[in-house]
Amino acid sequence: MARHISAGGKPGKPPPRAASQGRFMAPRRESGRSWPVAVWELRRIVRFPALWGFLAVCLLLNSWALLASVSGWRADVDYAIEVTQRLGTTVDDRFVARLEAEPASVERDELMQYVQSALGPGYEGWDPIAAGDRYAAKLNEQGHPHLALQMQLKARWVQSRARHLTAVGADDDFLAGRISTVLHGAAATLMQTILLESMILGSLIVLHAVGGDWFHRMTPLICASRTGRRTVTCRLAVGIGCALAAYAVLGAGFLAVWVLAFRIPGLWGANVSSRMFGVTTDAGLQPFITWADFSVGGYLCASLGLGMLFVLAFALFAGTLGLLLRSVLAAFGGVMAFGAAGLVAMMFVHDALAYQLLGIQPMYALANANLWFSDMHMHAVVPWQETIVMLISTAYCAIALVVARRAYSRKDLT
């Protein structure tokens, strides 16, 4: 029955794979429907109990943290609601006059003082060119004349934006009165928290999807099946999708609590670049000048959108390490190390050029979450820098994953 073949073997390395589409459905051997492999993979993730526990704890903690952080300002929030209902949402001369006529109270006096002092009457007294020159001087001191020139160029773009915002009356929106900065700070802090939670949870989801097979010793069975190593493509897609869905849940929870807690009339439609809100920088108190016109609602949604890129970048990176390393723990450690290194760089690097170069990674966005879509002062040299950095980071993480996936197709599974 058996005989030895004496000749005829071809040398070598594995021949090119047959062209096979990256289908998520198991290839059909028989006519008729078969239960898609993707559904099985989704089910496996959804039945991961730690996922739901983590989400529930995060939602509860985030809601509590947000409400606790502004609980001390409840009286101001309530007064802001009253004021906007009676006086409107535009801080002009008429508003100021009517506020003066309001019954005397501590809240009225504090609001009057804030309205009259916050960045002055619109942006007219504010000089972005001077601020740009101060940043440029610091960059020249550090020996980066090219960055200094770029910073001065950016200052001219900021000036153009400031003129536009003045023309459309954006700087006169009431926002939340004197607690506008507090609310923005709370939102930015919560955004950073959600990003970190999603980064951790998203990475764990992707690693569970991709790396769990090594843990359960299922890899030989799966890779020897008809679907074979294409299963991992399906798992990556499902895992990354679930990571983004988890982030969406956390983001929706954040928005829901915010909407319920701060029903200040006109807040959601007010421009975030109002003079009621400023940012403290090396050049003193500066207005929050964004590169596009953003309402508060629009800004939050845009932030959540950028946050999704952040989560996607880490999910892609986790998938890459999940394919390259057999140990889920080692892969997770690698993801956390990448994040930690990036964050440390953003916190402790003082040289401007090094900061910009080391900032081409997702943690740049996290570290500057309170300044997204604005001129970002010394932390950015071009408009939309946080968005550009996130797009580049996502792109190189995606490329890394593609390379790892191709390597996996040709890898000996010992």
Added chain:
Amino acid sequence: MLTVEHVTKTFSGTAVLKDVNLTFEQGVYGLLAPNGAGKTTLMKMLATLLFPTDGSIRWNGEDIIAMDDRYRGLLGYLPQEFGYYPNYTPRQFLRYIAALQGVRRARADKRIERLLGLVGLSDAADRKMKTFSGGMIQRVGIAQALIAEPQLLILDEPTAGLDPKERVRFRNIIHDLATDRIVILSTHIVSDLETIAGKIIMLKDARVLRCDTPATICGELEGHVWEVPSGMPLGDGQRLLSEVQYGAETRQRIWSSAPLAAGDAITPVAPNLEDAFLMTYGE
């Protein structure tokens, strides 16, 4: 027909298999060799988990790597260390494997019922596998290898953890299957191979030593295997193979190049595959 053509496999510069040439047609082939001889490496290459460093493996003349899912679709594989999801029941697990194999759900469910009956797990079909014994897990492994009605079965240590009754059941299953497909199995339990394998492939020093029927292999030792009293000194041209127990008495099985004088204490015996294994691989 499955052919292995001049296949060499090297890991970190060490050749685990060298210039292996084999042809498999319908029937049962047993891989017999000590640990580390390359059995699992060969099986993993047949299952496309490893890639040959040199040479190629072909199914009906076509390279199995190039065939991709067309080859894996006719393959049923039971790895040496069979993994599973502990919170799945056998029914769920087999449905998942069926999905991976592209078997339609309705057809898969019928096959699953039949296979669970075949391996004696019908009563435990809906119990979580984390509650199973090692033998029960192994039986699920055998069932999953058959879910797609493969034309090629590769079973690495399939009887590990099975009790004698289950091993008999397994042998019967393989006997029935081998009538119209290729079955390649490796095991350390030589007696399993003796009863079910049509051909035995022996590996030594990373090469195929021989590929013959059990009768041919054992026939070469005919007249050279004897049972002698325990403790009897061995002379030149004699080798101890094993010891056997008859009640309170222990006797030695030895190989002798020259015939011995048969008597009450010294008896010629029919050589078995274990004798051949020990002669080939013993020191």
